[in-house]
Amino acid sequence: MVHSDRLLLGPGPSNPYPEVMEAFQRPVLGHLDPEFLSVLDEIADRLRLLFRTENVLTLPISGTGSAGMEACFVNLLEPGDTAIIGVNGVFGERMCEVARRCGAAVVRVEAPWGRAIDPQQLLDAHRAHPGARVLAVVHAETSTGVENEIAPLAALQQTDTLLLVDTVTSLGGIPVDVDGWGIDAVYSGTQKCLGVPPGLSPVSFSPRAVERVRGRSQPAQSWYLDLSLLADYVGTARRYHHTAPISMLYALHAGLGVVLDEGLEAAHARHRDAGARLQGALPELGFRPFALDRPLPQLTSVWLPDGVDDAKMRAELLVRFGIEVGGGLGELAGKGWRIGLMGHSARERSVITLLGALGALLQE
Amino acid sequence: MVHSDRLLLGPGPSNPYPEVMEAFQRPVLGHLDPEFLSVLDEIADRLRLLFRTENVLTLPISGTGSAGMEACFVNLLEPGDTAIIGVNGVFGERMCEVARRCGAAVVRVEAPWGRAIDPQQLLDAHRAHPGARVLAVVHAETSTGVENEIAPLAALQQTDTLLLVDTVTSLGGIPVDVDGWGIDAVYSGTQKCLGVPPGLSPVSFSPRAVERVRGRSQPAQSWYLDLSLLADYVGTARRYHHTAPISMLYALHAGLGVVLDEGLEAAHARHRDAGARLQGALPELGFRPFALDRPLPQLTSVWLPDGVDDAKMRAELLVRFGIEVGGGLGELAGKGWRIGLMGHSARERSVITLLGALGALLQE
Numbered sequence: 001m002v003h004s005d006r007l008l009l010g011p012g013p014s015n016p017y018p019e020v021m022e023a024f025q026r027p028v029l030g031h032l033d034p035e036f037l038s039v040l041d042e043i044a045d046r047l048r049l050l051f052r053t054e055n056v057l058t059l060p061i062s063g064t065g066s067a068g069m070e071a072c073f074v075n076l077l078e079p080g081d082t083a084i085i086g087v088n089g090v091f092g093e094r095m096c097e098v099a100r101r102c103g104a105a106v107v108r109v110e111a112p113w114g115r116a117i118d119p120q121q122l123l124d125a126h127r128a129h130p131g132a133r134v135l136a137v138v139h140a141e142t143s144t145g146v147e148n149e150i151a152p153l154a155a156l157q158q159t160d161t162l163l164l165v166d167t168v169t170s171l172g173g174i175p176v177d178v179d180g181w182g183i184d185a186v187y188s189g190t191q192k193c194l195g196v197p198p199g200l201s202p203v204s205f206s207p208r209a210v211e212r213v214r215g216r217s218q219p220a221q222s223w224y225l226d227l228s229l230l231a232d233y234v235g236t237a238r239r240y241h242h243t244a245p246i247s248m249l250y251a252l253h254a255g256l257g258v259v260l261d262e263g264l265e266a267a268h269a270r271h272r273d274a275g276a277r278l279q280g281a282l283p284e285l286g287f288r289p290f291a292l293d294r295p296l297p298q299l300t301s302v303w304l305p306d307g308v309d310d311a312k313m314r315a316e317l318l319v320r321f322g323i324e325v326g327g328g329l330g331e332l333a334g335k336g337w338r339i340g341l342m343g344h345s346a347r348e349r350s351v352i353t354l355l356g357a358l359g360a361l362l363q364e
Numbered sequence: 365m366v367h368s369d370r371l372l373l374g375p376g377p378s379n380p381y382p383e384v385m386e387a388f389q390r391p392v393l394g395h396l397d398p399e400f401l402s403v404l405d406e407i408a409d410r411l412r413l414l415f416r417t418e419n420v421l422t423l424p425i426s427g428t429g430s431a432g433m434e435a436c437f438v439n440l441l442e443p444g445d446t447a448i449i450g451v452n453g454v455f456g457e458r459m460c461e462v463a464r465r466c467g468a469a470v471v472r473v474e475a476p477w478g479r480a481i482d483p484q485q486l487l488d489a490h491r492a493h494p495g496a497r498v499l500a501v502v503h504a505e506t507s508t509g510v511e512n513e514i515a516p517l518a519a520l521q522q523t524d525t526l527l528l529v530d531t532v533t534s535l536g537g538i539p540v541d542v543d544g545w546g547i548d549a550v551y552s553g554t555q556k557c558l559g560v561p562p563g564l565s566p567v568s569f570s571p572r573a574v575e576r577v578r579g580r581s582q583p584a585q586s587w588y589l590d591l592s593l594l595a596d597y598v599g600t601a602r603r604y605h606h607t608a609p610i611s612m613l614y615a616l617h618a619g620l621g622v623v624l625d626e627g628l629e630a631a632h633a634r635h636r637d638a639g640a641r642l643q644g645a646l647p648e649l650g651f652r653p654f655a656l657d658r659p660l661p662q663l664t665s666v667w668l669p670d671g672v673d674d675a676k677m678r679a680e681l682l683v684r685f686g687i688e689v690g691g692g693l694g695e696l697a698g699k700g701w702r703i704g705l706m707g708h709s710a711r712e713r714s715v716i717t718l719l720g721a722l723g724a725l726l727q728e
Contacts, residue, residue, distance in 0.1 A: 004399050005391035012607060013392055024388035024611065027369035028377055028561050030688045035368050043631045062563070063427045066606040070588045098587045191607055197392050199426070199563060212474035221585045223462045224427060224434045242430040243376060243555055245563035247388065248612060322575060 006318070007345065009354055011142050011299060011328035012169070013191035013198050014342040016255070020196050023254035024247055031244040039253050040234060040244070041137040046256035047202050050171055050194075050264065051186060053178035057227065058204040059234045060252055061187070062245050068187030068201025070098050071225040072164050073134075075205075075213045076185060079103030081133040084125045084161075086110075086117040090143035090329055091166055095136050102221065107132065113144050113330050114301070118294035119152035127257045132161050133212075134185075140170035142192075143329045145301035145338060147174065147294040154182035162209055168192060171202070172259050173271040173298035173342055184209040190248075193271065193298055195343030196255035199248040203227075255343075273296045274341040285358055290328075290336055296344060300339045301332060305362070310334050313361060321357040370682070371563075371709065373718055374690035375506050375663060376533070377555035377562050378706040380619070384560050387618035388611055395608040403617050404598060404608070410568045410620035414535055414558075414628065415550060417542035422568040423598040424616055425551070425589065426609050429532040432551030432565025434462050435589040436528050437498075438550060439569075439577045443467030445497040448489045450474075450481040453508035454693055455530055458726070459500050466585065472494065477694050479507050480657035483516035496525050497576075498549075504534035506556075507693045509665035509702060511538065511658040518546035526573055532556060535566070536623050537635040537662035537706055546571040554612075557635065557662055559707025561621035563612040567591075619707075636661045640707040642715045649722055654692075654700055662710060664703045665696060669726070674698050677725060685721040 008015045029036040047058050061068045073095070077083060083099045086092055086112040096106045109125045111117045117137060126135055135156055137148050147170070156163045162184035167176050173193030178186050184206040191198035205213070205227065213220075213227050220226045224242065232239040259267050275297025279289065286305025289295060304310060310327065314337070317323045327338035341350055372379045393400040425432045436496065437459070441447060447463040450456055453474040460470045473489045475481045481501060490499055499520055501512050511534070515697075520527045526548035531540050537557030542550050543627050548570040553560035569577070577591050584590045588606065596603040623631050639661025642652065650669025653659060668674060674691065680700070681687045692700035705714055 002399075003390050004393070006393055006397070008392065008394060009656050010394050013394060013610060016392055021389060025385060026367050027381055028372065029368070029370055030372060030377060030690075031373050031562070033370070033682070033688065035366075063431065064606045064609060067427065067588045070586065094587070095584040101583060101585050101587055189607070197609065197611040198395070199612050219465060222434065223458070224431050224463055241555070242428045243562040245378060245428060245561065245612070247561040247615070248563055248609070251611070318397070324397065326394075 005322065007323045007350060007353060009323045009339050009341065009345055009350060011338045011340050012189070012342065014195060014340055014345040016197050017195040017258045017344045019258050020132065020251045020255045023250040026250045028118055028246050031246065032238065032240065036246065037238065039249065043249060043253050044234065046260060047204065049260060050256065051176060051178040051204050053204050055178065055206055057210050057231055059230060060249065061201040061203050061225065063201055063244065064198050065157060065187065065189030065201050066094070067225065068189065068203050070168060070182045070222065071203055071227065072104050072185045072187050073098045074222045074225055075227045076134050076162055076164065076209065076219045077102040077104045078217060079349070082107060082129055082131060084109060084122065084129060084132045084135040086122055086137035086148060088115060088117050088144065088146060088148070089113055089141035090136065091138045091141055095138070113311060114146060114290050114292050117148045117320045119149050122153060123155060126156065126159070126161060130159065134162050134164050137163040138166040139176065140167070140174065140296050140299065141301060145291040145296050145299040147296050150181045150183065157182040162212060163327050169299055172267055173346070174268060174296065178204060190255065191341045194255045195258060197252050199245065200252050208243055237361055271341065271346045274346045275300060278339065278341060279349060281355055285362060290332055297339060298342045301328070301336060302339070303336045314362065316361055317357055323354055369686060371687045371714060371717060373703050373705065373709060373714060374688045375702045375704050375713050376553070376706065377494045378559060378704060378709040380561050381559040381622045381708045383622050384615045384619045386666060387614040390614045392610050395610065396602065396604065400610065401602065403613065407613060407617050407620065408598065410624060411568065413624060414620060415542040415568050416544060417568050419542070419568045419570055421591065421595055422575050423594060424613065425565040425567050426606065427565055428562050429551065429553030429565050430458070431589065432553065432567050433459065433530060434563050434586065435567055436549045436551050437462045437466050438584045438586045438589055439591045440498050440526055440528065440573065441466040445704065446471060446493055446495060447494045448486065448493060448499040449472060450486055450512060452479060452481050452499035452508065452510060452512070453477055453502065453505035455502045459502070459530070476511060478654050478656050481512045486517060487519060490520065490523070490525060494523065498526050498528050500528040502530040503540065504531070504660050504663065506533045506584060506663060509660050509663040511656040511660050514545045514547065521546040526576060533660070533663055536631055537710070538632055538660065542568060553578060554616055554619065557706045558619045559622060560615050563609065564616050566692065590598060635705065635710045638710045638712060638715055639664060641703060641712060642703065645719055652697055662706045663705060665692070665700060666703070667700045680725055681721055687718055687721055
């Protein structure tokens with residue numbers, strides 16, 4: 001069977017770091033083996049550094065980013081609760097759907113796709129619904145390439161409403177400051193700016209979010225994602241809950257190590273520089289930016305030049321040059337792309353390679 | 365950092381096949397890359413051969429075995445439904461907990477730990493609760509090493525009650541016949557008799573189970589595990605749901621390939637022979653069997669010889685000989701072990717190694 005390799009410049013997965021691929025070869029240990037438990041502890045320590053938090057309850061959920069999203073909502077919401085949710089793309093919509101399935105009433109605060117959500121509008125919605133149990137927003141909207149500002153929402157710390165943030169596409173790529181921004185519950189994914197294949201979702205809960213979980217009137221609707229049970233495995237009790245995905249955890253451990261060895265600021269600078277170079281060059285080739293506010297360096301959304309056939313061009317890039325870029329969603333479907341420069345893929349050489357291939361294809 | 369390797373003879377994970385470890389090195393592709401989608405299709409084909417089913421809806425859930433359990437229950441049950449559940453160990457208990465969190469009324473059919481559940485008692489319970497939406501039972505109880513007989517439950521096909529079976533510890537180790545036994549929903553795990561690290565849960569739904577999912581009066585409480593959405597990704601629509609865990613899927617693909625290359629019957633025979641050899645030899649060392657009915661060859665539960673210190677002996681095995689065996693659960697906690705011979709670990713050489721180490725330790 002032929003194995004193709006790709007330069008992964010879609011919205012995720014990105015190319016994994018070589019150190020991550022090596023880590024998959026570590027001998028599998030039991031999930032209660034003392035040596036494995038020390039790896040798990042180190043993962044939590046490393047995640048705390050990346051999230052910039054002191055939160056004790058910091059762990060990787062055994063599923064992809066969407067499992068992390070669901071873990072946050074099912075643990076914090078009970079039927080009848082109100083959740084205020086910022087919506088300016090696919091992942092804000094997904095939050096609404098997950099919250100509804102928890103039996104919550106959802107208050108939507110919308111911005112057009114390609115625009116950022118005004119934090120003041122979220123705070124205004126909170127003033128109108130002060131009893132909301134959760135206010136949730138996506139930090140980096142993967143469907144549009146827009147950053148939503150989180151810092152002003154720290155004001156919620158003065159209230160009983162918990163701040164829940166999606167950092168799937170931001171963690172490791174742009175600054176995330178869980179404690180500084182007063183975030184109570186946060187989830188991320190491994191396959192974006194952490195340079196690890198998909199499969200795990202790091203989450204972190206503030207002390208008051210943990211208190212909310214412990215004080216529920218009924219258990220979370222998900223047993224698999226019940227943080228009150230998971231905390232007894234990753235914490236000192238070491239009580240078996242489910243069998244941890246050992247090899248993926250080795251991979252995450254290694255990916256976090258790469259980011260911390262480089263330095264978080266240096267990793268952010270690398271994402272910023274690569275994104276700036278790409279976003280500066282694309283208009284010269286006829287691409288127009290889709291994200292009109294706060295464009296993310298690690299995920300560039302663009303309209304295709306006039307006359308370019310989306311499917312044909314992406315197939316050429318994939319088959320002839322081994323480069324994956326992502327198709328558009330929503331209004332951008334068939335008419336634009338999402339180009340990721342994340343994790344190990346966030347390098348000048350990725351930009352040069354893509355621009356060279358695009359130049360060749362557009363001239364033909 | 366030192367990497368220890370182990371002979372994994374606990375209740376899972378087992379040692380992965382070398383071909384599986386190699387598969388982790390395959391280049392990561394995007395989850396919509398045509399080459400990756402063909403891997404996904406092959407995984408489904410291979411799973412159908414192992415499950416012995418023609419079910420179209422056959423796929424790996426992106427979580428461990430407990431996520432597969434939850435996927436089956438949340439898709440098939442709605443609040444107020446009745447579920448009949450066989451309970452003779454930890455995993456039957458877990459089923460009850462998961463069903464309760466779906467809002468179901470649970471009818472328990474119990475047998476003592478170490479004994480099998482009489483299928484006639486399950487059918488009698490069904491006669492008393494003919495409106496039950498689901499009857500669920502664990503095929504191979506990992507907490508006790510007992511096999512529960514499934515074949516007689518095919519009688520449920522004449523009713524509107526769906527048969528849901530846990531094959532986490534049986535698939536690949538002992539015969540499982542999904543279509544022959546009239547199983548409507550089945551889940552398994554990768555880290556037992558398939559010789560793949562933990563992280564995925566193969567599931568399969570019969571046409572009438574799919575009809576039940578499609579006809580729900582409200583969406584499943586889990587978005588992540590919603591099979592009506594997952595079916596659109598693994599099916600021909602190829603609609604993005606969540607980012608598939610690419611590298612774990614390569615590993616599963618390879619593990620299923622190893623089992624099918626060996627031949628399913630040969631793999632069963634290997635598990636049977638290894639288990640028989642171990643279970644024949646342990647009494648000579650003073651261990652007494654815990655499973656009194658239908659002991660599983662792939663998972664042996666035993667009482668420790670008089671005077672043996674559980675924690676000390678397991679630590680010696682682990683540190684001095686690099687062998688992991690599992691502690692007991694329930695009545696067996698601190699007094700007995702669970703010894704797995706599963707997947708790549710199900711070999712005569714594993715038995716010889718363990719018996720040699722035990723002999724040395726017991727003589728000291």
